Amino acid sequence: MTSPHSDAHTPTIATALTTAEATAVLGDPGLRAAWSRHRAAFTVIGIDRLVGAAAGLTPAAGDLDPSVLATALATHGGPAVVFAAAAHIDLPYNLARRALSLDHLTGGRSGVLLGSRDSRGRTENAWSGAGLGADAELGAETTADTARAVVELWQSWPLDSIVGDKDSGILVRSDRIRRVDHRGATRTAGPLSIPTSLQGTPVLGRYGTDPRARFRGPGDFAVLGGLPDRAAVATATEIPGRALAEASIQNLDEAAGLLTAGAHGLLLRTTAGGTPAETAASLLHTDLAVRFPEAVPPGRTTLRDSLALSPPADLLSAAPAAFTTPSANVYR
Known part of the structure; x- marks a missing residue:
């Protein structure tokens, strides 16, 4: 986990919409106007994918993907958007690409909330439908490994490698693009085909309902789900980074x-x-500014800057270059 907010006593108040609620907002002009004025630090789209039947929020079959809904909502203003994803449904490369595309579209005001299980999903080993990860059990280890694989892919193409030097004819310092050879619960080979965004990488949250969980692997914040009681929250605060408690509006x-x-x-x-x-x-x-006046205000800068989050550690410092050093004036 990265460093917590610079002021540990300043809470972050975020909100969450189910896939059905997000769809309803997009289809109703009045709700879209309310969304544009919504004052959450960020809103998670598709929380029902992680909460599941125990909360009575099981998503309907054939519902839209949270990343698609988050993209559509972002065109109507409103808070930063974080979409829900699950380690055994969203393969790391696909997840990394969708998230980074959204981050570019929003100017660095987006992220992912990663859980272990999708409430619509299979109960067997991770990614078995794709013939991958046959030994990857659903749970904390696979989720932590997925988080690491996704962050590695996000970091593989540095944004500042795009130089656009007309004099030399070099548009991209391709030797700075790094290869990803992740070998864990999943295997990936990079680099990702999209450069990093204004905030470096999208903000990464981790979702779990076990207060004893330590949320291993990279992440910027953790959400203790399941509408926890005070004792569970007190335990969860031992997690490095910012710990947010899921609660009822x-x-x-x-x-x-x-x-x-x-x-x-x-x-x-x-x-x-x-x-x-x-x-x-x-x-x-709900007027969040009145109810929680001491909270971190939503920002119009990147989500990472708004929450005063540090950049994630460089996971590819020892990775080899994916391409050779470009030659100047090669096309002249």
């Missing part, structure tokens, strides 16, 4: 109590009951 007094128990912030979501449009409205019309 329908009970803000209880949510505030999780902050006093030691959580560094909250991820507020709706609970089952009502149509997706009704529950989305209850979240988007």
